[in-house]
Amino acid sequence: MSEGEKKQLDLKRREMPKQPPEVRRYNFSEVALGYTPELAIEEAKRCIQCKKPSCIANCPVEINIPGFLKKVAEGDFVGGIRVLKDKNCLPAVCGRVCPQEEQCEKTCVFHKKGGQIAIGRIERFLADWEAQQSESEMPDMPPRSGRKVAIVGGGPAGLTVAGDLIKFGHEVTVFEALHKMGGVLVYGIPEFRLPKAIVNREVEYLRKLGVELVTDFVVGKTRTIDSILEEYDAVFVGSGAGLPWFMEIPGENLNGVYSANEYLTRLNLMKGFLFPKYHTPVKSHRKVAVVGGGNVAMDCARSALRLGAESRIIYRRSREELPARLEEVENAEEEGVIFDFLTLPLRYIGDENGWVKAIECQKMELGEPDASGRRKPIPIEGSEVIYPLDAVVCAIGNSPNPLIGATTPGLKIGKKGNIEADEKTGATSREKIWAGGDVVTGAATVILAMGAGRFAARSIHEYLSSL
Amino acid sequence: MFRVIASKMIVPNMHLLTLAAPAVAREAKPGQFVILRAEEEGERVPLSLSDWDAQSGTITVVFMSIGSTTGRLALLAPGASIPTVVGPLGNATEIENYGTVVCVCGCYGIGSIFPIARALKRKGNRIITIMEARSSYLFYWDERLEAISDKMIHITRDGSKGHRGHAGRLPEILRGLEEPVDRIIANGCTFLMKRTSDETRPLGIKTMVSLNPIMIDGTGMCGVCRVTVGSVTRFACVHGPDFDAHQVDWEELLQRRKTYMQEEVVPLRTSRCEERHLRSQEKSHE
Ligand SMILES: Cc1cc2nc3c(=O)[nH]c(=O)nc-3n(C[C@H](O)[C@H](O)[C@H](O)COP(=O)(O)OP(=O)(O)OC[C@H]3O[C@@H](n4cnc5c(N)ncnc54)[C@H](O)[C@@H]3O)c2cc1C
Ligand SMILES: Cc1cc2nc3c(=O)[nH]c(=O)nc-3n(C[C@H](O)[C@H](O)[C@H](O)COP(=O)(O)OP(=O)(O)OC[C@H]3O[C@@H](n4cnc5c(N)ncnc54)[C@H](O)[C@@H]3O)c2cc1C
Ligand code: SF4
Ligand code: FES
Numbered sequence: 001m002s003e004g005e006k007k008q009l010d011l012k013r014r015e016m017p018k019q020p021p022e023v024r025r026y027n028f029s030e031v032a033l034g035y036t037p038e039l040a041i042e043e044a045k046r047c048i049q050c051k052k053p054s055c056i057a058n059c060p061v062e063i064n065i066p067g068f069l070k071k072v073a074e075g076d077f078v079g080g081i082r083v084l085k086d087k088n089c090l091p092a093v094c095g096r097v098c099p100q101e102e103q104c105e106k107t108c109v110f111h112k113k114g115g116q117i118a119i120g121r122i123e124r125f126l127a128d129w130e131a132q133q134s135e136s137e138m139p140d141m142p143p144r145s146g147r148k149v150a151i152v153g154g155g156p157a158g159l160t161v162a163g164d165l166i167k168f169g170h171e172v173t174v175f176e177a178l179h180k181m182g183g184v185l186v187y188g189i190p191e192f193r194l195p196k197a198i199v200n201r202e203v204e205y206l207r208k209l210g211v212e213l214v215t216d217f218v219v220g221k222t223r224t225i226d227s228i229l230e231e232y233d234a235v236f237v238g239s240g241a242g243l244p245w246f247m248e249i250p251g252e253n254l255n256g257v258y259s260a261n262e263y264l265t266r267l268n269l270m271k272g273f274l275f276p277k278y279h280t281p282v283k284s285h286r287k288v289a290v291v292g293g294g295n296v297a298m299d300c301a302r303s304a305l306r307l308g309a310e311s312r313i314i315y316r317r318s319r320e321e322l323p324a325r326l327e328e329v330e331n332a333e334e335e336g337v338i339f340d341f342l343t344l345p346l347r348y349i350g351d352e353n354g355w356v357k358a359i360e361c362q363k364m365e366l367g368e369p370d371a372s373g374r375r376k377p378i379p380i381e382g383s384e385v386i387y388p389l390d391a392v393v394c395a396i397g398n399s400p401n402p403l404i405g406a407t408t409p410g411l412k413i414g415k416k417g418n419i420e421a422d423e424k425t426g427a428t429s430r431e432k433i434w435a436g437g438d439v440v441t442g443a444a445t446v447i448l449a450m451g452a453g454r455f456a457a458r459s460i461h462e463y464l465s466s467l
Numbered sequence: 468m469f470r471v472i473a474s475k476m477i478v479p480n481m482h483l484l485t486l487a488a489p490a491v492a493r494e495a496k497p498g499q500f501v502i503l504r505a506e507e508e509g510e511r512v513p514l515s516l517s518d519w520d521a522q523s524g525t526i527t528v529v530f531m532s533i534g535s536t537t538g539r540l541a542l543l544a545p546g547a548s549i550p551t552v553v554g555p556l557g558n559a560t561e562i563e564n565y566g567t568v569v570c571v572c573g574c575y576g577i578g579s580i581f582p583i584a585r586a587l588k589r590k591g592n593r594i595i596t597i598m599e600a601r602s603s604y605l606f607y608w609d610e611r612l613e614a615i616s617d618k619m620i621h622i623t624r625d626g627s628k629g630h631r632g633h634a635g636r637l638p639e640i641l642r643g644l645e646e647p648v649d650r651i652i653a654n655g656c657t658f659l660m661k662r663t664s665d666e667t668r669p670l671g672i673k674t675m676v677s678l679n680p681i682m683i684d685g686t687g688m689c690g691v692c693r694v695t696v697g698s699v700t701r702f703a704c705v706h707g708p709d710f711d712a713h714q715v716d717w718e719e720l721l722q723r724r725k726t727y728m729q730e731e732v733v734p735l736r737t738s739r740c741e742e743r744h745l746r747s748q749e750k751s752h753e
Contacts, residue, residue: 177686179551216553222490242688253693253719255726262689279510279535281730354722401687
């Protein structure tokens with residue numbers, strides 16, 4: 001870029017085409033349609049290639065952001081994808097679900113003026129462009145080391161470790177409890193936000209690299225980690241945070257009350273929205289309330305809409321405190337999800353056949369900030385309200401499943417059921433066992449799980465090389 | 468993929484399926500179950516392990532053909548394959564030397580109680596097996612159970628074998644035994660287990676049941692299998708499936724099992740016209 005051009009700062013973020021709300025609320029196809037090559041190039045050209053790029057510092061996997069933006073600006077998509085994939089093995093996924101507004105885009109020098117580069121959209125564009133090419137590039141593979149690593153869990157953490165270690169020359173087997181690889185990416189995040197074909201493509205790429213993928217295998221049940229270690233040199237645990245929490249209020253076991261995991265699994269993993277072609281049934285409810293305010297709650301509420309229900313979010317704080325990505329909140333609002341803020345469920349009310357028919361809630365007001373820094377909701381006496389409904393989805397959080405801890409003697413488990421592991425290396429209290437992702441941090445993000453996987457892979461590789 | 472080794476209808480509507488699943492066979496213990504999918508588009512359904520052989524790497528399940536998955540499983544011929552067999556899931560049944568154990572079974576529970584009774588026998592218990600069915604032609608595995616039981620008792624609705632009636636006859640049958648009973652284990656349909664529980668509660672005999680709520684993953688991830696036991700919510704797939712029968716909230720379990728009746732049973736058991744009629748009725752109720 002010449003000096004002359006640089007003076008003309010372009011602060012206009014290029015919008016990404018989307019399905020209009022009144023159309024998309026009736027289908028499960030992806031909401032965002034992605035940049036065209038022209039839009040991607042225009043947007044990438046806005047980057048001024050800072051000498052000390054502040055965006056990179058805020059990317060959990062330190063992607064060379066100006067590097068790939070420059071390639072895109074030049075129309076060199078092959079070069080761009082190479083820079084991107086050097087640090088991020090799942091760009092098509094991250095381009096869609098990463099909270100960029102909290103990360104790279106937040107520290108872009110244009111952020112103050114509201115013109116931060118749409119890094120996520122360009123990342124997504126590049127990854128999709130590559131997928132459309134007939135053959136994706138296969139990396140040069142080093143000679144085989146003869147060392148074997150077992151990975152527990154086929155989510156983003158496990159898949160990242162698998163990809164890295166096979167490229168270091170080790171033999172890798174991934175053991176996944178469910179019948180599909182991908183973790184939350186396949187059973188939790190809905191099709192309209194992350195098409196499953198994209199996840200499958202990434203999984204197929206790993207298969208092509210030579211990773212052995214074993215589904216229907218529950219480590220701790222089908223085989224313990226110690227038994228696996230008789231055959232493998234190291235184990236990485238990336239089993240996620242898949243244990244759903246309930247409110248523990250009366251009526252929670254009525255028919256029509258779901259955990260978010262159940263609701264989303266029926267739809268995404270089991271493809272219940274295609275019942276009876278797929279055999280797992282889903283109910284067609286008329287009025288659904290989703291309790292919670294995170295990404296998970298938004299996904300449930302927007303899924304309920306698409307199944308034809310009136311859908312509302314019940315959240316005990318206000319809009320400002322919603323932990324979900326702003327973009328997803330806006331999408332939900334546009335599509336017609338009703339939001340009841342400052343509202344806390346007290347009990348579920350059942351009919352004579354054991355089906356939920358209403359929810360009783362209490363109104364809240366915000367008090368002083370609590371430990372999380374957010375203002376604490378305080379109940380308002382006498383403000384009880386009853387909403388009629390025929391389904392409730394509880395989306396208030398998940399924690400790690402205790403199975404691995406219970407079946408692996410000597411593995412140190414923290415207070416919240418998380419496996420204790422070194423932040424920089426993923427090393428656990430047990431020799432030959434590493435861990436990372438949601439099972440260590442509690443429910444977090446895809447990119448953090450990937451980042452943890454990347455660190456652990458490096459540490460495992462060092463260990464294997466020392467043998 | 469998991470290969471079908473043997474497949475047979477053992478009594479009307481009750482099927483036996485032997486599958487090659489070496490990893491499951493190696494770890495299986497009495498009282499555990501597997502989750503299967505019959506096809507790529509299939510639902511995940513839990514079935515108890517009725518037998519296994521670690522050496523040949525096979526497992527055997529016995530099931531009643533009642534719905535979409537069991538219907539498909541029933542049609543499989545040896546040599547065919549199914550995409551999912553995962554397990555062994557759930558906790559094993561507690562096997563101790565209790566003294567005299569009564570094993571109450573019916574329906575698919577005749578199959579699933581067999582490995583439990585066998586293990587209890589090996590532990591030195593006296594085994595009294597009580598089998599229940601509508602009619603004598605619905606009994607199977609008589610010889611297998613007889614071989615490990617000290618006493619066999621049959622109950623049939625129509626009186627065609629043993630006592631006439633149902634699990635309601637249990638108190639008098641138990642009273643008629645020449646020895647005190649130290650423990651009762653019941654496997655089979657929910658009604659049989661509930662009735663057994665109702666009948667043994669006043670007798671104060673510890674009774675264990677293998678609960679069968681709806682499940683999806685079987686690993687504690689979805690929570691659909693929740694049951695209330697001793698006023699606490701438990702996930703049957705990871706905290707069970709065995710629970711103290713007298714602590715179980717049976718009404719809730721029966722209720723929750725009906726969740727998908729409308730979706731799963733109605734289309735299978737009725738003509739489409741009836742179904743439409745039902746829907747319009749439902750609408751007019753609103
Ligand atoms: C509905 C929903 C929406 C989300 N939206 C976003 C978003 O927009 N952006 C974002 O960044 N993050 C989002 N997240 C969070 C993100 O998906 C997770 O942080 C991330 O998937 C964690 O990756 P992981 O590999 O640690 O675990 P997971 O993705 O949970 O994968 C763990 C895998 O291990 C398997 N497993 C568990 N136990 C065993 C065992 N014993 N043996 C074998 N396998 C086992 C599980 O079946 C699972 O497949 C969302 C989460 C949910 C639930
Ligand atoms: C731990 C565990 C172990 C189990 N072990 C066995 C086993 O060894 N053998 C076995 O046969 N089953 C067993 N079951 C039950 C079995 O998983 C279910 O019957 C399963 O739903 C059958 O799947 P399907 O797709 O054929 O039927 P679906 O299509 O799921 O249809 C079943 C429908 O039938 C309804 N229904 C409930 N009870 C009855 C009934 N008594 N008769 C007819 N319909 C009914 C339900 O509402 C459900 O909607 C077990 C369940 C659990 C949880
Ligand atoms: S901070 Fe913004 S302008 Fe600077 S290099 Fe990064 S993306 Fe480009
Ligand atoms: S079957 Fe999903 S938690 Fe038990």
